[in-house]
Each structure stands twice: as C-alpha cells, then as structure tokens.
Amino acid sequence: MFTKLKYYLSQDVEAAPLAAFRIFFGIMMFSSILRFWSFGWIEKLYLQPKFHFSFYGFEWVKPLGVYTYLIFFICAGAALCIALGFWYRLAISTFWLSFTYIELMDKTTYLNHYYFISVLSFLLIFLPAQRYFSVDAYRRPKIASTKIPRYSIDAIKALLFIVYFYAGLAKINSDWLLEAQPLATWLPGKYDLPFIGSLLEKRWLHYTFSWGGMLYDLSIPFLLLYKPTRNFAFVLVVIFHVLTRILFPIGMFPYIMIVSALIFFDPSLHQRMLKFIQNILGPPAFPRHLPASNKQKNGALKKVQIGFISLLLISQILIPWRHLFYPGELFWHEQGFRFSWRVMLMEKAGYTNFKIYDPQRGESFQVNNQQFLSAFQEKQMSFQPDFILEYAHFLEDHFRSSENRGDLEIYAESYVALNGRSSQLFINPKVDLSLEKRGWGKKTWILPFNDTIYGL
C-alpha cells in the first residue's frame, strides 16, 4: 500500500494539460472580473449598501470603500499573471487571497461557483502550473520542464469529480425527482425563449430535466475519466452547461466548467492548443529543449505540497456532510447548506420584518428594511436564518447607539415559501433574537418545516 502510494506520487505526466488549464483559468478569471466591474456590481453590491452580511468568524472582512476597486484590480492583474505564467506562485496566491477576500466581504452574493473558484485557486497554489509554456519557464529555465508529478493533474480531476458527484447526490430528493421542483417553477417563466419556450411549461419536460440533471451530475465524472466515453461526455458537458446558461442567470460558471472539463483529455490535445496559441503569438516563446523531468530538489517542500493537497481534498469530501449534525429539514433551516455543492435545488423566498421592543420606554416599532439593506440583501436575508440573526443583532446595535436606547428585544415576523409550497411562519416570533448567539450551534428558534422532503 505504502509503496504503491510512493510509486504513484513519484510518477510524472506531461505538463501541457496543467499549463493549458492555467492559461484558460487565468483568462476566464480575468474576464469574469472585467464583466463584474463592467456591470457596475462593485459599486452596487459592495459600496452602496450600508450594512454587509459576514460569514461567521470573518466579520473583519469588509469592503474598503473606494479601495474595494483596488482589490478587484489586484485580483484581475493576478489573473492575467496566472494566464501568462508570470511570477506564478505569487500571482495565484494573490489571486486566491483577493478573490476570497471579495467573496467574504458580503455573503449576500454567495454562489457555489464563487466558492469553487476559491477552492480551485487554493489548490492551484500547490500545483506546478508554471513549469511549462509560461513566462516563468522562459525566464528561468531551471524550473522549466515538460513533465510534472501526476498527482497535480489528478488533484484537479478529483476536485471536479467531487463537485459534480456531490451536486448529483444532492438532487436525489423527493422535491427534485418526484415533484420536479424547483424546475417546474423556474422553467415556465422562460416561456419567451425562441424555439423551446412553449415546451418549458410541459410537465414531462420538467421531469426530464430533473432526472436528466441528476443522472448527468452523478455520471459525468465517470464518463470523463473513462477514455472510451470521454468525447461523448464532453459533448454532454457542453450541451448541459450551455443549456443552463440559456435557462438561468448563471453568469460565467458554465464556461468555467466546460473549460475545466478539458483537463480530463489526453496531453496531445493540450499540446495542440498550446501550439495554436504559440502560432498566434509568433516564433518560439520559450526554449525548445526542456528537460523531460525536473525533479524538485527540495523534497520537504514537495511533502508540504502533497500534505496541503490531501488536506484540501479530504476536507472537500467531508464538509458537505456537516448538515448531518443539524436535525430537521436542511432546505428549510439551511444549517450546513452552503459549501456543499447544493446547486439550483431550491426556489425559496421570504418576507421578513422586525419588531423592536424597548422595555425601558415601553414602546415597540417595526423596521423598514430598506433603510438599511439593498433590495438584493433584503431578498437574501428574508429566507436565510443566519442572515436574519445577524441583521437582528445589527438592528439592536443600531437603535441602541443612534437613538440612545438601553437593552432591546428584537422579534422577527418571517414568512417563507419553499419549492412552490404555501408560505409558512419561519422564525419563532416569540424569540428575542437579540439574545441568540451567532455560530455553529443549532438554531432552535427556526420553526419546524410543515412538510417532509425525502432524500439526501
């Protein structure tokens, strides 16, 4: 076992796939940030709101006023350097830090695919993606090589495997498979699409898409790994993600996934792509004769790298299961819902208002949420318990300091609807939220879900 592992870790493969991956990743990230900026979202999502929702433990990560633009600028610059393979380790580390900082600034904007980028870029810090077809390799032939350790490519495949497979597992539930929800809610709203618009109201299509989506997510990692089905799988990847792009407001994610899936292919494909790029760029941009292998001199460093990669992958396997620590319906209480590749599973909406009771003055009043939150923040806050609690605490602080009040009691009147069900009371209206603590403890003040959803 140990010798097998040792043998595996010593194996080398062609460096081209990782180099191509690095280039695509850098370009995709650069254009994502450009797109984000061009839509005015930096201003709208990070500068305009007066209040920001933080991840527990990361309250210190906040937008930095106009300097927020600087973070995005650094992030975009780092992405370009990644694509060029210029100061790669520094670039990818900077990218990971700045991108993750951006994501931590306000959890209102949390998306699984942003989380995916954070995890992937962290992984890339430990992979030798600069050894081939990069400015680094050109300038410092010492580090250049045509081969890299096999595990560095396998680690990316493993991460993609986890993302798809867990997304598929999460779809094995009664709402998705038996009710075709939330697709049955979402698809008819796209009635105005050319050609397929009128089909999108059909019940059979909702079921087809639901079951198809589940089977796709569960099987695609295997189909990509297995060489005889690889081409077919890639066609499926393109069809699937292009379809999601057309049907849902999903941003850059489909393109990132399509391009990422190329990592499964044989190095010959990547060689051709690199050659194509080189033809565009002109005559040899890097030394023609590279050492086949460039064994790392520092064995300890390699061990640290392998350690980090293993730790990351193991945590990725475990983190999605943390919801098992919380009783009740996961979709309802959402404790352990994020960071677990539960994608497109819920249509959830809420309406949450806060009543503040001032025992010293003996008066109570309600809050106009729009005074503090953007429309987007209010929408997200209205159905996610950790948002509701954090906002309740903010309200207590705000009214205590701005109106010179003593201890306040904060009550939520919250109605939430899930996957086409009738709205029901969400938060116990008798619980003073100002006394409840944030954190990983069970949120006993969430009322039980009136229905049952079976499945994982």
Added chain:
Amino acid sequence: MMYRRMMGRILSLFLVMMVSFACSNEESGDSQNQDNFDRATMLVHWADDYILPAYLNYQQEVIALKSAAAQFSSAPSLSLHTNLHAQFVKAYTAWQWVSFLEIGPAEAYNLRNFTNIYPTSATEIEEALINSNYNLSLPSTFNEQGFPAIDYLLSGFGDAATTVNQFSSNADYGRYLIALTERLETMSTQVLNDWNTSYRSEFISNTGSSATASTNKLINDFIFHFEKELRAGKVGIPAGVFSGSPLPQNVEGYYSDSLSKSLFRESLKAHRAFFQGNGFLNRASGNSLEQYLNYLNIEHQNELLSARISNQMVMAESLAKDLPASFSLVAANSNQDLLALYDELQKAVVLLKVDMLQALNVRVDYIDADGD
C-alpha cells in the same frame, strides 16, 4: 490534419458558447408563445381596460380641479370653496387608481412623488408661495405640492370661512393653488399623451420574462405599492407601526379630515380590480394575475392561491368599512383598530410577495446578480 480538425472543433465549440452567451443576454421580446395563457393579452387588457381609461379619468378630474381652483381663486366664496373641495376629492379619488402604475412615463416623470407625498410641509408651502416664481419640478419640492399641499390650502387654516378670508386677503394663496393644479394637469396630460402616442405599443410588445419586461415591472410596482403605500403609508405609519407611537397627522388627506378612509378604500378597490382583471370602472374584464395564477393551477391548502389573495383583500375591505371616516381620529383614539387593519394587509402582502411572486417566477425588481 488531425491538428486542423481538432482546432476546428474547439473553435466551433467556442462559437457555440459565444452564441449561447449572446442568445441568453438578448431580450427576446418579439417571440410568440403558444400556451393557453396568453401573457400578451394580459398586457393588452391592462393597457386598454385599466391603465388608459384610468389615466384619462384622472386627467379629466384634474382639469376640472384646475378650473375650479381658478374660479375660487379669482373670487373666493363659500360656495366656490365647497365646489372646489368636492372636485378636489373627486380628483384625489381618481388618483388612487393610477398611483401604482409607476411604469413608463409615470416612472420617467416621477409622477407619484410629485403628486402625493404626505405629510406635506405647511412651513415650506408658506415660504414658497411668497415667491412669485416657484420651481415645482425640483425634487426638493415634493412636500410642497400635489394633493397633500392642495389639501392644506383648502382645509389647513380652519373652516371654509377662514379659508375664504385667507384667500381674499392674500392673493399669493390663490396663485400658488393655481400653480399646483396646473402642475398636476401638465403631468397627467404628459403621462396620458405618452401612453397614447408611443408607450402603449412599447408596453404591450415588451412581453418577455426579463426583469425589465412589462409584466415583471408592473407586478413589482403593484406589490411595492400595496406594501409601501397602501399598507404602510395609508395605515401602518399613522398607526405608529414604524415609530412606536401613533402619528395621526401622517394620514392621507389629513386636513380634510374625513378623507383618509375613503381614499384607502378606493386604493384597495383599485388593487383588487387590477389583480382580478376587472378593468377600470365599467370596462371589460380580462386576463390578469388572478387568471394567470389559476392557469398555473396554484393551489395551497386545497384553496386556489388567487382566491386566498382576493379573500384577504376583501377581509381588509370589510374591516376598513366599519372604521370611522378619519384614520387620523382612529389613530388618536382607537389605534388598535388601525393596527388590526394593518395586520390584515400584512397577510395580503405575504401572499402577494412570497407566494404569488414565487408561483409566477417573477424576479424582484432591480436585482441583477448571478445565481447558481
């Protein structure tokens, strides 16, 4: 050769991606939909049976208000005051039917803010009317004009006799009153003309499902108005829901005193008519939100969602019917009645904003961010 073919494939792949990118971004406004519920006819019904006749009616009442104001101002008398106040009530009532239509021209001209911001500012009005040239198109003058300001001029000094004296002794009041009614007339005419000349066709052809499509926008306007103007503005704020103690002076039509309830009821009636597709006054009924929900067969707890919404509105109506005519007095003397009405309206907001929006898959306004 192999290489060529491979590159060809990759290029065509990117082409597909780019095309899909372009497709999904475009507002596919003119595509036909063949399903049984024709959303396009809903827009036509809204435009022809509700919006246009309601705006026309409003404009006619405002024109009449302008001439009544001119008559009274030129020769203030008790009978002309009675005449003018009656016309003021008629115009204010007509306004309730168009208040939530903050789309297209009304949105562009900021119609609601220039027409009905209350409480109005007596101090600012008194300061403004001394000047001979007032610029009523400044946003800073929201609370110096519109119906609340006219309300102050007609009833804010005391009884009718006092008002007649005030107008007789100081011509500034008459001048300002005429300016206010002229402004209402100009704005209503602009909005109506825009609808008649160009916006109607733009409205009914914008049938898409994007956040900027007519259906999405008007549904959002409708719910926003129900929540912020009807529930909060007309009832919740005077009842002290947001302030801790009642604010009787913050009712709509405060100076006329017995107007607030009837304006509330008129507005609720308008919301229900729009929801049910009844059309404006005697106009034809047609496809509307109620029919849309029924078409999608949205049933909760063995009851159609559309019926639950209508019933909830009727519930609030019947509660309001038995209240005294002045919400200001209710807020001061028996506020719990106003709070009870607020609670019923709140239930309707939950049904509209959570259940209906989810069922119709209408995205909430002005949120454009990616999902996953």
